[in-house]
Amino acid sequence: MKTKDITKLSGLSKDTIRFYEKLGLVKPNRESYSREYADDDLERIEQIKQLKGLDFTLSEIKLLVDIDEKYQSIDEIYSMTHDDYQEIIQLLDNKVNYLEEKSKMIEAGLARLKVMQEKIKSINNDR
Template sequence: MATPNLHTISDLAREFDVTTRTIRFYEESGLLTPERDGQTRLYSDADRVKLKLILRGKRLGFSLSESRELIEMYDPDSDNRHQINALLGKIQKRREHLEAQLRDIQIMQDELDEAEAKCREALDECPD
């Protein structure tokens, strides 16, 4: 590790099990803003937390722009009620989307079951 408050790109890649290319992508997207020491990128604790939040958002199915929106709402001098409410709203929308997908999958499974049953019936009726 570079110093207690600064992290190299390799440190973060290892800690979060992502590639350095992934971290550079988030940097190019303006979400992470490392300091430079020559060619070395040095990420702050704030950048580390942002990366953690970006990756968590990705696992939850949030787009990069949704994660950016939530991260930009953070205000260390407030109770962040606005940010938390926004996150709850996004969680609810994501949950509704997943529930709709589950319903669609169940319908498709039912249709596959029906098609399979008809195929098996047709095979049973075929002469040997």
């Protein structure tokens, strides 16, 4: 698919997709003058969007992408270097802890909003 197709399907601008390409997050085929994106590139863009929504930085996303590309099979994962292992585990542990705390804050905020919503609705019902 061409750039205009992937921008339409992903909802991202051409500049954003090119920036992701510069970072090595997506790698379109560039055999010709134009870029040709595969379904894998669109899937990767969706993964990036999801991770960004979880407050991962682009450098953290790049680390995950690089690890994912380097260790694609179970056997390769078992052969992961100690440094790669430590780096990915630390990142994932930190993000899990962060997201668990954020989830608690969201749940508490949601509960407060629901109470307020019910108060407002009950006042409106009395009118």
